[in-house]
Amino acid sequence: MRAQRGFSLLEVLVAFAILAISLGVLMQIFSRSTLTAVTTSQYSQAASLAESLLQDVGIDIPLTEGATSDRSEDGFDWEVTIVRVEFNEDAFLDPPATPYRVNATVLWNDAGRARHLTLSTLRLGEKL
Numbered sequence: 001m002r003a004q005r006g007f008s009l010l011e012v013l014v015a016f017a018i019l020a021i022s023l024g025v026l027m028q029i030f031s032r033s034t035l036t037a038v039t040t041s042q043y044s045q046a047a048s049l050a051e052s053l054l055q056d057v058g059i060d061i062p063l064t065e066g067a068t069s070d071r072s073e074d075g076f077d078w079e080v081t082i083v084r085v086e087f088n089e090d091a092f093l094d095p096p097a098t099p100y101r102v103n104a105t106v107l108w109n110d111a112g113r114a115r116h117l118t119l120s121t122l123r124l125g126e127k128l
Helices: 009-056
Strands: 066-071 077-084 098-110 113-125
Touching: 009 077, 009 098, 009 113
Parallel strands: none
Antiparallel strands: 066 077, 077 098, 098 113
């Protein structure tokens, strides 16, 4: 009898099953990393928008109590809220400026899921 060379049908089927499972796992990993990259990019855009909104307060957005909101060209909704900060009367008898807490909130949808990012700062305005 001659010795057989090559692979049996069973060995080929097992190899294909291992290959299919491995490819399935790799596809899930790549899919998850793509979604993570998109989410990270959106958070980066939202942070840039919120930082620019905080910088615009006192220039394009008046430094007065209240809220201002709009939608950016990229589809992000944003809101800037300005609230006067009250100090304990004993802390300052005559404060040199009026402090305001400024919050910039950016809202967007990511695959049907609502996301938001808020940055805050303290700004000094003219003495009231």
